[in-house]
Amino acid sequence: MRLARVDTPNGPRPAVQAADGWHIVDDLLAPDPVETGEVVALDATLLAPVEPRVVVGIAHNKALREHVLPIQAWLKSTRTVIGPGVPIAARRDLGQVNIEGELAVVIGRPAWRVSIEDAFDVVLGYTIANDVTSMDRVPIDERNFEPKAGRGYTPLGPWIETEVADPEAIDMLVRVNGELRAASNTARLQSTVAESIAYATSWLELDAGDVIMTGAPATFVPVEPGDLIELDFPGIGTLSNPVAEERS
């Protein structure tokens, strides 16, 4: 099942995808969302599928054998979250900007000190996150605040896929202006998706709608204003955003 937030004449509304359109529901995060009877066309504008209260990033989680640092986490501002198609405002005044394609876990229920074995029990579904980063600030700010705080630095979407056979084996294709620039798989993550959920919730209580960005297994690419980014994760969807330039 695909869950989304669609832009309607009445404002943003949660919806479930069906063959004839997006069926508006009362609450995307409810155990059983109730359809209101309204249907919106399948080509409606999609917004970020959740408005998380917390976005957790998993640190050092690159491809296998690229590093040996233990797992860590950090928080990204929820105000950097944007939906599909919305421009990323690249801070070119801060040097190189990278996009990072990451599998995003959407939490579905209260999650506190969850074991690796039970990790998937707290998951509502999966979407795609683009963890945009001003790379030249990374070595300067070990707290990850300066590199990760730009406007539009967290594209999220296009929807939440609740039926994912194996989140530990998701293909991840990164295209820039139509050209394939990276091809990886969540199986290459040094810390698994389940380990990341267990680690994050061993310190921080999460709840429905929160997001864990699980890391970039060689899915990062330097970009420039004018580029069009497509994160194509077969079985989940494609998240596409243009890169603009921060000017204000």
Place this chain on the structure above:
Amino acid sequence: MRLARVDTPNGPRPAVQAADGWHIVDDLLAPDPVETGEVVALDATLLAPVEPRVVVGIAHNKALREHVLPIQAWLKSTRTVIGPGVPIAARRDLGQVNIEGELAVVIGRPAWRVSIEDAFDVVLGYTIANDVTSMDRVPIDERNFEPKAGRGYTPLGPWIETEVADPEAIDMLVRVNGELRAASNTARLQSTVAESIAYATSWLELDAGDVIMTGAPATFVPVEPGDLIELDFPGIGTLSNPVAEERS
């Protein structure tokens, strides 16, 4: 003017303090909140005065001459925010737990790349934050995730005071079980309140309801389960919370 969120039979409601009680309003963050006509007793239970989308902590901001590190910032989970009187669930399994009394800036409008000179223009008012920290994780996790993520680790309140003559000269008294354990003033912060607002918004766009914790100028004290903490900031109010122990 004091702005609060009060617990009512109809759920949490925003309110403005008057001589005869808390006057319920439509929207605490509106430029001119409209009173609904309902009045709640002055001794009503107060909740955290805002539900911030972002809580920014200012790093290294201790007392003058205690350190020479440049200003940094980090994000604290909004899910750690609790109201006055709610127990802090101290993670004693992680070693020493400190409370930290801090002046909390509540942002009132979109705030992006604000100059030091204009910093106070984006402020709605001030409240008190207790930036509870598991100290033994600080040297282990330079990203500040592990030390700062415990349940109830960010008491906030008791209300937002909008009329503060000089936020750079707020007395800060920390009492534990009635005994004065620290006495300081925001004038002792190495980075000023205005500098902290300018720094945070130079990287991250904030908006109404967001909170900046400005740092602890020698206002940190080790605590134990069973302690009662009072952060008494004359001119703003007193934030009081008991310390319990995380057990789950």
